[in-house]
Structures are given as structure tokens and as C-alpha cells.
Amino acid sequence: xxxxxxxxxxxxxxxxxxxxxxxxxxxxxxxxxxxxxxxxxxxxxxxxxxxxxxxxxxxxxxxxxxxxxxxxxxxxxxxxxxxxxxxxxxxxxxx
Amino acid sequence: xxxxxxxxxxxxxxxxxxxxxxxxxxxxxxxxxxxxxxxxxxxxxxxxxxxxxxxxxxxxxxxxxxxxxxxxxxxxxxxxxxxxxxxxxxxxxxxxxxxxxxxxxxxxxxxxxxxxxxxxxxxxxxxxxxxxxxxxxxxxxxxxxxxxxxxxxxxxxxxxxxxxxxxxxxxxxxxxxxxxxxxxxxxxxxxxxxxxxxxxxxxxxxxxxxxxxxxxxxxxxxxxxxxxxxxxxxxxxxxxxxxxxxxxxxxxxxxxxxxxxxxxxxxxxxxxxxxxxxxxxxxxxxxxxxxxxxxxxxxxxxxxxxxxxxxxxxxxxxxxxxxxxxxxxxxxxxxxxxxxxxxxxxxxxxxxxxxxxxxxxxxxxxxxxxxxxxxxxxxxxxxxxxxxxxxxxxxxxxxxxxx
Amino acid sequence: xxxxxxxxxxxxxxxxxxxxxxxxxxxxxxxxxxxxxxxxxxxxxxxxxxxxxxxxxxxxxxxxxxxxxxxxxxxxxxxxxxxxxxxxxxxxxxxxxxxxxxxxxxxxxxxxxxxxxxxxxxxxxxxxxxxxxxxxxxxxxxxxxxxxxxxxxxxxxxxxxxxxxxxxxxxxxxxxxxxxxxxxxxxxxxxxxxxxxxxxxxxxxxxxxxxxxxxxxxxxxxxxxxxxxxxxxxxxxxxxxxxxxxxxxxxxxxxxxxxxxxxxxxxxxxxxxxxxxxxxxxxxxxxxxxxxxxxxxxxxxxxxxxxxxxxxxxxxxxxxxxxxxxxxxxxxxxxxxxxxxxxxxxxxxxxxxxxxxxxxxxxxxxxxxxxxxxxxxxxxxxxxxxxxxxxxxxxxxxxxxx
Numbered sequence: 001x002x003x004x005x006x007x008x009x010x011x012x013x014x015x016x017x018x019x020x021x022x023x024x025x026x027x028x029x030x031x032x033x034x035x036x037x038x039x040x041x042x043x044x045x046x047x048x049x050x051x052x053x054x055x056x057x058x059x060x061x062x063x064x065x066x067x068x069x070x071x072x073x074x075x076x077x078x079x080x081x082x083x084x085x086x087x088x089x090x091x092x093x094x095x
Numbered sequence: 096x097x098x099x100x101x102x103x104x105x106x107x108x109x110x111x112x113x114x115x116x117x118x119x120x121x122x123x124x125x126x127x128x129x130x131x132x133x134x135x136x137x138x139x140x141x142x143x144x145x146x147x148x149x150x151x152x153x154x155x156x157x158x159x160x161x162x163x164x165x166x167x168x169x170x171x172x173x174x175x176x177x178x179x180x181x182x183x184x185x186x187x188x189x190x191x192x193x194x195x196x197x198x199x200x201x202x203x204x205x206x207x208x209x210x211x212x213x214x215x216x217x218x219x220x221x222x223x224x225x226x227x228x229x230x231x232x233x234x235x236x237x238x239x240x241x242x243x244x245x246x247x248x249x250x251x252x253x254x255x256x257x258x259x260x261x262x263x264x265x266x267x268x269x270x271x272x273x274x275x276x277x278x279x280x281x282x283x284x285x286x287x288x289x290x291x292x293x294x295x296x297x298x299x300x301x302x303x304x305x306x307x308x309x310x311x312x313x314x315x316x317x318x319x320x321x322x323x324x325x326x327x328x329x330x331x332x333x334x335x336x337x338x339x340x341x342x343x344x345x346x347x348x349x350x351x352x353x354x355x356x357x358x359x360x361x362x363x364x365x366x367x368x369x370x371x372x373x374x375x376x377x378x379x380x381x382x383x384x385x386x387x388x389x390x391x392x393x394x395x396x397x398x399x400x401x402x403x404x405x406x407x408x409x410x411x412x413x414x415x416x417x418x419x420x421x422x423x424x425x426x427x428x429x430x431x432x433x434x435x436x437x438x439x440x441x442x443x444x445x446x447x448x449x450x451x452x453x454x455x456x457x458x459x460x461x462x463x464x465x466x467x468x469x470x471x472x473x474x475x476x477x478x479x480x481x482x483x484x485x486x487x488x489x490x491x492x493x494x495x496x497x498x
Numbered sequence: 499x500x501x502x503x504x505x506x507x508x509x510x511x512x513x514x515x516x517x518x519x520x521x522x523x524x525x526x527x528x529x530x531x532x533x534x535x536x537x538x539x540x541x542x543x544x545x546x547x548x549x550x551x552x553x554x555x556x557x558x559x560x561x562x563x564x565x566x567x568x569x570x571x572x573x574x575x576x577x578x579x580x581x582x583x584x585x586x587x588x589x590x591x592x593x594x595x596x597x598x599x600x601x602x603x604x605x606x607x608x609x610x611x612x613x614x615x616x617x618x619x620x621x622x623x624x625x626x627x628x629x630x631x632x633x634x635x636x637x638x639x640x641x642x643x644x645x646x647x648x649x650x651x652x653x654x655x656x657x658x659x660x661x662x663x664x665x666x667x668x669x670x671x672x673x674x675x676x677x678x679x680x681x682x683x684x685x686x687x688x689x690x691x692x693x694x695x696x697x698x699x700x701x702x703x704x705x706x707x708x709x710x711x712x713x714x715x716x717x718x719x720x721x722x723x724x725x726x727x728x729x730x731x732x733x734x735x736x737x738x739x740x741x742x743x744x745x746x747x748x749x750x751x752x753x754x755x756x757x758x759x760x761x762x763x764x765x766x767x768x769x770x771x772x773x774x775x776x777x778x779x780x781x782x783x784x785x786x787x788x789x790x791x792x793x794x795x796x797x798x799x800x801x802x803x804x805x806x807x808x809x810x811x812x813x814x815x816x817x818x819x820x821x822x823x824x825x826x827x828x829x830x831x832x833x834x835x836x837x838x839x840x841x842x843x844x845x846x847x848x849x850x851x852x853x854x855x856x857x858x859x860x861x862x863x864x865x866x867x868x869x870x871x872x873x874x875x876x877x878x879x880x881x882x883x884x885x886x887x888x889x890x891x892x893x894x895x896x897x898x899x900x
Contacts, residue, residue, distance in 0.1 A: 021235050022133065029237040033220035033349040039730035040774035044348050046220030050227025051138070052131045052175075053208045053385075055729060055816070056218070066729050066814035070227075071173065073133045086733050178793040190793055387817075393790040 006076035017074050024050070024057045024069030027080075035059060035069055037085040058083065100197045101125040101169065103446050104189045106176050106388060107204035109137025110432045111424025111439035113160035115202050118443025118462075120167030122452055127196055128164065129171045129189075135161055137206055138226065139432045141233040144254055153233070153432065160436070179203075179392050183419025183449070200419045200446045203388050204439065207403065207425035210380035212247055214273045216344030217378060225377040229255045238264055240375030244353050245269045245333065246341045252379035253331040260332025267333040270355065271340040272380075325357070341376075342368055350376050382429045389426065392417050397491050401484025402428030408492040412445030413438060416496045421446055428488065430481070433469035440465055503527050504695035506867060507684050509671050509708065512542040513647065513852050514845050515700035516654035517860030520573075523661035525868060530692055531655070531663060532684060534670035538651030541702050541852060544789070544821025546725060546769045546777050547647050548738065549854040552587045552614070552639035553745055556606040558878050559830060563851065564612060565873060566858035567641055573857060577653040580645045581772045587642035587738040588617075588626060589745070590766070590806055591635050595754065596742045600637050603745070607639075614639050628734040630806055637742065644738055644769065647853050654856075666692075673711060674699070674842065681841035696867055698843040702824040703787070705832075705846040712839055715889050716832050716881060718847040721825035722788070724762075724781045724795045726803075729814045730774030734807050740780075741766040741806060747782055748850070749829065758798040766806050775816065778803045780850075782823075789820045823849045827888050831855060833862050833879040843867070844881050 003018035010027070017026040024035065024047045034044040035057045045056045050070045057069040060081040069080075103119050105112045108130035116126045134140065135157060142153030177190040179201055186197040209224040216222070221240065223231075228239040229251065238259070245252045245267055256267045327336035343354040352370040359365045383404040389396065394407045395416035407415045407422045415422055423438035441462045444454045506522055508515045511533035522529040533539070549570055551563040574582040591600055600616060607614040615638045622636040623629060655665060670687040674697055683693040699708050703720040744765035746753045753760060763782030770776045781795045796818040803810055826832060826847040836842040845863050848855050862879075865872040877883070 020133075025231055025235050025237055028231065028239075029235075035220070038218070038774065039733070040772060043218060044220050045218060046349070047223065047227060048218075049209060049224045050230045051208075054211075054224075058729065065812055066731060071131055071133060073173075083731070086731070178791070178796075180790075180793055188793075391791055393788065 006074065006078075008074060008076070008078040008080060010080045011082055019075060020073045022070050023059065023061070023072055023074050023078065023080055026074050027069065034082070036083050039085050042085045099194070100186070101127045102198060102450055103127070103200045103202065104129065104187070104196055104198040105202045105204060106130075106179075106189075107137065107202075107206055107424065107426075108132075108135040108170075108172070109204060109206050109424055110139045110156070110160065110435040111206075111426075111442070112137075112202060112204035113157070113164060114436040114439025115204065115421075115423055115443035115446065116168050116439075117160060117163030117165070118440050119446060120165050121163075122443075122447050122454070123167070124447060124450060124452070126164070126168040127171060127189075127198065128168050129174050129176055129191065131173070131175045133173045135170075135172065138230075139435075141226070141229045142254075142432060143233055143258065156432070156436075176388060179388055179420075187419065200421065200449050201392075202421045202423060202439075202442055202446060203386075203392075203394075203407075203415075203426055204422070204424040204435075204442075205385045205388060205426050207382040207429055208385045209378075210383050212272050212378040212380040214246065214341065214343065214378075216346070216350065219344055219346050219350040220348065221346070221350035221374060222344055222376045222378060225249075225252050225255050225379040228375075228377050229258070232258055232262065238262070239377065240373075243267055243373050243375040243377060244341065244371075245377045245379050246353075247272045247379035247381070248335075249379045249381045251382070252377065253333065255377065256333035257331040267377075268327065268339070269330070269333050269335045269379075270353075271337065271358070273340060273342050340364070344376050345370065350374070382425065384426045384428060386426055389415065389420075389422060392420055394420060394422070395495050397488060397495075399428065399484040399488050401480030401482075402488060406488065408488070408495045410445075410492065410497050412448065413442040414445055414449070414496070419449055421449075428481075428485070431469065431472075433472055434466070437462070437466040437469040504867065505693065506530070506696045506698060507532060507692050507694040508698045508700055509533075509674075509684060510540075510699065510701035510704070510846070511537040511651075511655070511665065511667065512540050512700065512702055513538065513651050513654070513856040514702070514848065514859050515698070516542075516651045516658070517856035518698055518700060518845060518863045519658045519663050519860075520654040521860035521864035522867065523658040523663040525864060526661075527864075527867065529658070529663045530666060530694070531658065532666045532669050532671060532686075532692065535668060537655050537665060537667050538648060540704075541821050541823065542647055542651050544725070544819055545647055545723075545850070545853060546767060546779060547581070547645045547650070547771070547853060548587075548767075548769065548850075549643040549645065550587055550639070550738075550851075551607075551612055552589055552637065552642055553740065553748060554851075555749070555829070556603075556610040556612075558874075560607060560610050560612055562830075562858055562874060563854055564641065565861075566855050567643060569857035569861055570643065570645075574645075577650070577657065580649040580653050582643065582645040582650075584641065584643040585737045586638060586640040587740065588622075588639075589637040589740050589742040590622070590626070590629060590633050591637075591742045592633075592805070593754070594634050597634055600635065600742050603742075604637055612639070613641070626735055626737065626739060628807055628809055629739075630808055633806065642738065645853070646771065650853065650856075671708065674708060676712070676839065679840070681839055694841075696841050696843060698845055698863060698867075700845045702846055702848075702852070703822045705824070705844065709836070709844070712836075712842070714836050714838060714842075714881070716844060716847065717827055717884050717888055717891070718824045718832065719784060719826075720787055720822035721849065722781070722783045722785045722820050723779065723823055723850065724791060724799060724818060724820045726778040726796055726799050726818045727816045728776050728778065729816045731813050732809070733770055733774075733776060734768065734810060736770050738770070739766070739768040739806070741802075744780065747780075756798075756801075758794065759802055762792075762795045762798050764795070764798045764802050766802050768803065768807070776813075784825075787822065789822060791818050791820045793818075795820075824852075825849045827884065827891070830878055831859065832881055833859055834876055834881050835866065836881050 061067040102124040327334040423442040424435035506529040554560040604616045681697040747763040747765045767779030832847040
């Protein structure tokens with residue numbers, strides 16, 4: 001690709017990648033397989049369908065939660081943040 | 096043109112949506128094109144295969160279609176449609192989240208989605224739907240990995256395997272899915288064979304070895320299975336291993352291995368399972384039409400296995416049971432991109448007619464001719480039973496929504 | 499009847515039909531479960547997983563619901579992974595004007611033998627730390643439980659099949675067959691007939707259509723409800739929370755709420771699921787059989803949720819859909835023999851309580867068919883309990899509101 005290389009941030013760490021390519025693909029190609037964790041089980045999740053259907057690649061992008069990484073093109077100075085799984089579900093009976 | 100009101104909203108900027116938009120703008124109607132993806136073209140963008148000496152280049156087709164849309168359309172890429180409500184008479188309200196657009200007619204050309212092969216370990220990072228690998232490679236020239244397997248047999252899997260082999264990646268093995276999946280019709284060895292037979296019937300270049308092997312003869316399944324080489328045969332640059340079944344995908348934080356099982360001629364397991372190291376896995380469960388918005392607007396639907404699942408019943412002008420709502424492309428059943436384009440052209444005329452701009456008879460004839468030609472040119476059949484399903488769909492549609 | 503056990507056909511494979519089939523097959527009764535579509539594809543696939551007594555009127559309705567909870571609790575182990583748990587539920591109050599009605603409600607329920615508690619503000623916010631600070635109190639019911647309704651129906655059907663029950667999805671019933679004035683089976687649209695000694699109509703909102711040709715009228719009317727599903731993301735506690743106003747909406751009482759909330763009968767329902775998503779409800783409208791979701795209603799539901807959980811603004815909506823509750827004029831289901839047609843049973847009209855009342859309904863229908871003594875008096879559920887005025891009014895609704 002002849003796309004312009006731009007600076008972006010993943011979980012606060014500086015990175016560089018091709019502008020205009022969806023961030024999920026950029027991260028996959030850079031070896032970042034894990035894009036998040038299942039909120040119920042904590043199991044790692046990554047790019048899967050690549051066309052916005054499965055919602056497994058959700059990142060917080062520039063402060064907005066639940067953006068599908070496979071649909072959002074990389075732009076200069078973008079802040080990508082993997083969403084930490086919420087505290088483990090207790091599902092305990094209330095006595 | 097103001098985006099807040101237009102003649103037509105086209106949902107999905109793939110081959111069907113682009114062709115419809117081009118037809119409408121050519122006749123002077125204002126169109127709003129909406130797609131979730133940041134670039135137009137949908138899955139067509141990632142298509143690339145040889146047809147004899149010619150090449151089908153999806154990107155070039157998309158460029159051509161976008162030019163055809165011209166300046167008469169407003170684009171909303173990277174935008175999801177939240178809801179379509181109202182009626183044609185009062186103007187449909189198409190809710191895009193940040194804005195609501197009014198239009199007298201709407202085309203739902205939302206395409207298809209991949210059927211998940213929900214096998215053990217399928218949620219591990221590094222396990223991709225086969226279409227994602229195609230987009231990675233063809234769309235962005237990124238390889239899915241170095242050593243992988245494709246689970247499940249369908250045309251998309253072979254097309255991707257061919258491309259990755261051409262690119263000099265380590266060869267891929269195509270293995271059978273595990274037994275007992277919720278998507279059961281994909282899980283049985285017999286079904287996979289029927290799928291292969293359907294593929295071989297159309298005999299695209301990469302399917303020649305399979306076609307030669309089977310000739311589509313009934314009763315061959317078991318015999319062929321008995322002498323099928325354990326190491327598989329080469330098809331489309333991949334090693335087709337019909338007597339191997341993937342039982343599970345394994346790994347800690349990403350997929351690292353696939354657990355395999357050898358099958359006998361009857362499809363029964365023989366011997367103990369073993370592990371093979373991989374760094375990616377592609378799941379090829381086939382496609383099914385995506386019809387959430389059709390369901391949401393309350394269009395009459397029917398279920399056709401041969402078309403891939405639930406599809407709207409439509410007139411020959413591709414009008415659904417909801418006046419003003421049209422459908423085209425894979426949302427009407429899994430067929431080729433050429434067919435989707437032809438459907439888009441037809442739906443575009445239908446929408447123009449709905450807007451009071453009845454096209455002349457020769458325009459209809461050209462559109463119907465394009466559809467027939469596209470269906471003749473299909474390089475392979477996506478679904479076993481496509482022809483029968485299409486006929487049944489036509490018959491049900493005529494009864495339920497009219498000619 | 500043939501031999502010891504009557505052959506039974508159950509029409510309608512929603513949660514009610516599935517529970518009846520489960521009870522009958524467990525008792526060794528030969529039973530066939532028929533549905534015009536997929537198993538569990540109607541109202542039971544468009545609902546939440548509430549198994550509640552907290553929203554029932556004190557007295558018979560509460561007792562019925564409580565018995566159902568106990569039965570389900572006993573079944574749960576056998577049914578496998580249906581995401582069943584018993585976290586209790588809360589009704590949050592929207593304002594000070596609800597405090598006295600809520601206290602009265604708790605007192606009435608306690609007199610009825612149910613262990614309800616009124617929680618003051620401090621205890622309320624300890625139990626639900628994410629609730630808006632101005633919520634003045636809440637009502638707590640410790641026995642309320644929850645499950646995954648799709649998994650529940652699937653498990654009931656799977657267990658029934660293991661015990662020999664037959665299932666016939668995608669087999670629309672054209673008519674209930676009669677012979678000499680009594681039910682003789684069902685005639686399917688494909689022309690075939692399933693012979694039976696007992697026919698149970700458990701077809702939810704579609705029940706009146708099946709009974710009408712026999713001259714039997716039951717006032718069951720579809721009352722549409724919308725639900726919103728969020729992405730898996732931030733959660734707001736693992737207990738089920740509704741607003742006290744849900745009761746007002748359900749029973750059609752006066753509320754002081756925004757116009758769209760009132761118009762669509764919107765009341766907060768918050769249900770965390772095991773998958774990590776949460777479900778938001780609810781709405782109530784008489785809108786015929788149209789299940790096309792109305793974006794205005796979905797928005798009203800989300801706005802109502804934000805009134806109780808301001809931090810939900812950061813959560814994302816995944817989808818919304820609508821289903822049809824089988825409403826009856828007295829908010830009780832219709833469960834019993836049809837007096838005019840021997841061998842014909844009805845089990846329908848559970849409004850929004852089908853998931854919760856399925857177990858007790860299965861038990862009651864099983865008892866009727868096996869001529870055992872039911873654990874509760876069944877007169878309040880009788881098919882012929884509605885007077886001519888009620889039936890006439892239901893008929894009027896048929897024409898003007900549907």
C-alpha cells in the first residue's frame with residue numbers, strides 16, 4: 001500500500017501505521033491479535049468477521065466506546081484503547 | 096441536494112446498491128448512499144479471480160460502478176442505519192443516528208454475512224471468518240499468518256486459498272468441520288460432499304480436480320471417500336483433506352494448534368486425534384443473507400435453504416411487500432456479484448417507477464437481459480439447490496406480493 | 499381414550515406449550531408438540547427472562563407466581579444450562595410520590611405470605627450503587643429468579659424428546675378436529691391430521707383464531723412490548739431492577755411521567771444476562787399483531803433507563819425488537835377445559851409472565867389431563883370466567899385497536 005504512514009496510540013503506547021486502513025487490520029498485521037476480552041468470561045477476542053457484523057473487535061477510539069475496529073480507518077494521532085473487561089460477574093444468589 | 100430529504104435511500108454500497116444508485120441518478124433522481132464500511136464496494140472489493148484467460152477484478156468493478164453513480168448522489172460511508180420507519184406516502188424516516196433522512200423509496204441491499212462455525216476454540220484471536228482473510232489480503236495486502244487451516248468447504252474458502260497460495264504463503268489445508276455444530280447442515284460429511292458436488296458442477300478452474308474426481312455421479316460419495324488420499328489432493332493451491340476433521344481450535348491467548356481427527360469412508364472417526372501447530376485458522380461456514388432491516392420494516396419473508404436462508408418475497412421489479420421498499424443483491428439470496436449488480440439495475444428501475452418515473456420498455460428489457468446474462472455467467476454455484484430454491488421463491492413471491 | 503393414557507396434541511411450542519409437553523412426557527403421557535413456525539419462535543423468543551412475584555398483584559396472582567418459582571427451582575437442575583439464577587429483584591422508586599404506594603404494596607404482599615421488604619434510600623443505594631442518587635427507595639423480593647428464555651424452551655423441548663415426545667415445527671394447524679362434539683385432534687395445513695384424545699391450545703396471542711371456529715371466545719389481545727439489547731460492556735449490577743411504575747403501567751394506573759413514557763407505557767426493566775449484555779425494557783401498547791419495532795419507543799425506553807442509571811450513557815445499544823404479550827382483561831392466564839368441547843384445553847393469555855408462569859401452567863395442565871388434584875384452585879383461570887360485557891369489549895378491540 002502506498003498509504004501515508006501516521007502516528008497513533010495503542011493503550012497509550014506510540015505506534016505508526018498506514019492511514020486509511022481500518023485499525024483492526026492495522027493491528028492484526030502488527031501482530032496484535034487481542035483487541036479485547038469477552039465481558040462475561042474474560043476470554044481474549046480479536047478480529048473475526050472483518051465487516052462489522054460480529055462486534056468482537058470493539059475498541060474505544062478517541063474516547064468513544066464500542067467502535068468496531070474493522071470499520072474505522074486509521075487517522076493521524078488516533079487514540080486506540082482496548083476495553084478492559086468489567087469486574088468478573090458474580091451471578092451469586094442473594095441470600 | 097439536501098441530505099435531509101431525497102428521492103431514494105440506498106442502504107449498502109456493494110454491487111447491488113451501487114448499480115441501483117447509478118440507475119437512479121442516471122434518471123435524475125436524488126439518492127443517498129449509506130454503508131457501514133469506510134469505503135464503497137462491499138465484498139466485491141475483495142474479489143479477484145481468473146476466469147479462463149480473463150480476470151475478475153472486484154476493485155476495478157467497484158471503480159466503474161462508483162463512476163456510474165456520479166455526482167447525483169450524497170454519500171454516507173462509515174454510517175450505520177439504525178432504523179427505517181414510516182411509509183412511502185409520508186416519506187420513510189431513515190435513522191442514521193446523527194441524522195434522520197426522509198425518502199419516498201428505500202433499497203435494502205445489505206448483502207450477506209458468514210455463517211459461524213461455532214466449534215470449540217472458535218473465538219480465539221487468530222481465528223478468522225474466511226471473508227476477513229480475503230479482505231485482509233485483497234483489500235489491504237496483509238497476510239492472515241504463515242501456517243493455517245481452512246475449516247469447512249465453500250467457494251470463498253477455495254478462492255482465498257488460491258490467492259494466498261499465489262502470494263507464496265505456506266500452503267493451507269482444507270479440513271472438515273466437527274460433528275454436531277448448531278449449524279448442523281454444514282456439519283455432516285455428506286453435506287460437505289454435496290456442497291463439493293455443487294461446486295464441481297460449475298467447475299471453476301480451481302475446482303477442476305474435484306470435478307474430474309466426482310463427475311457429480313450419485314453413489315460416488317462413499318467410493319471416493321474410501322480411496323481419498325489421507326494427505327488430501329491439491330485444489331486451488333490448498334490441500335483438500337476430506338478425511339480429516341477439525342475437532343477443536345486450541346491456544347492460550349491466540350490460536351496455536353488445531354486438533355484433528357482422521358475419518359473413514361463412512362465419515363466415522365478412526366484412530367486417536369492429534370494436534371498440528373497453526374498461527375491462523377479460517378472458518379468457511381458459507382454465507383447467509385442479511386435481512387435485519389427487512390425484518391425491521393416488516394417485509395414478508397420466506398426461508399429457502401438454496402438461497403442461503405431467510406429472504407424477502409419480491410415482485411419481478413424487486414419490490415418487497417412494503418410499498419416503496421425494494422431489495423437487491425445477496426440479501427435476496429446468495430448469488431454472484433454480477434447477479435447482484437444486475438439486481439441493482441432492476442431495482443433502480445423499479446424505484447424510479449415507484450417515484451412516478453416509469454422507465455420505457457427497452458430499459459426493462461435491458462435490465463432483465465443483464466440479469467439473465469449474469470446468471471448464465473456464474474462461475475460456480477454457491478448453494479446446492481439454488482435453481483430449485485429460486486423457482487420456489489419466484490412462485491411464492493408471485494402469490495404473496497404479486498408479479 | 500386409548501388404554502391408560504390419553505394421546506395429547508399441544509398446539510403452540512412457546513414456553514407454555516413446551517412446559518406442558520415437558521410435564522406430560524415426564525408422566526409418560528404420549529404427546530406431540532406442534533407449531534406453525536420454529537420451536538419457541540414466537541413471543542418466547544422476544545422477551546426477557548423474568549421469573550417474578552414482585553410485580554404480581556397480592557393474593558392469587560402472587561401465589562400462582564410463587565408456586566411457579568418453586569417448581570422451576572426444582573426443575574432447574576434437570577434442565578441443564580438455562581442460565582438460571584435466583585438473585586432476587588428490586589423495584590426502584592422514581593419519586594417521593596411513589597413511597598407510600600410502595601409501602602402499601604409491601605404490606606399487602608407480606609400479608610399474602612410473601613417475603614417482600616421496603617428498602618430506605620441508604621439500603622437501596624447499597625444494593626444498587628449505580629442507581630441515580632435521587633431514587634428515594636425500593637422494594638425487594640428475595641425469591642425472584644431469571645433465566646435465558648431461549649435456552650429454557652430449548653431445554654424443555656429437548657428433555658421432552660428424550661422421553662419420547664414428538665415435535666412438529668413448521669406445521670401450521672388449519673383447524674381443531676372434532677368428532678361427535680369432542681376434540682379429536684388437529685388438522686394441519688398440509689392436509690394431514692394428528693389424532694388425539696386431548697388437544698391443548700397454548701398458542702398465546704394466536705389462541706383466539708384457533709378457538710373461534712368452534713364458537714369459543716377468549717379475550718386474549720396482543721399487547722406489544724419492545725426490548726433493547728446492549729453490547730457487552732459496562733454493567734450496572736448483577737441484580738434485576740425494575741421501576742415501581744412498572745406496576746402502574748402494567749395495571750394501567752395513573753403515573754406522573756414524561757409524555758412518551760406514558761404514551762408507550764414505558765417502565766424501566768434492567769436485566770443483566772450471563773452473556774454480558776444487558777436487556778432494557780419495557781413498553782406496553784395495544785398495536786395489533788404488528789411487531790415492527792418503533793424507534794420512538796426504543797428511544798423512550800433508553801431515556802427512561804438513563805433516568806435511573808445516568809452512567810448508562812456510555813453503554814452502546816446493539817439492537818431492539820418487539821414482541822406480543824397475550825393480554826387478558828384481568829391479567830390472569832386462561833388455563834382449563836373448554837366446557838363446550840370435551841377434550842379441549844386452553845393454556846394461554848399469560849401477558850408478560852409466560853416465562854415465569856410456564857412451570858405452574860405445565861403442572862396445572864398435567865394435573866387436569868391426568869385427573870389429579872391441582873395444587874391451586876383453578877376457577878380464577880377458567881375459560882368461561884369472562885362475562886358477555888368483557889367478551890364484547892374484547893371483540894370491539896379486535897376491530898378498532900388491532
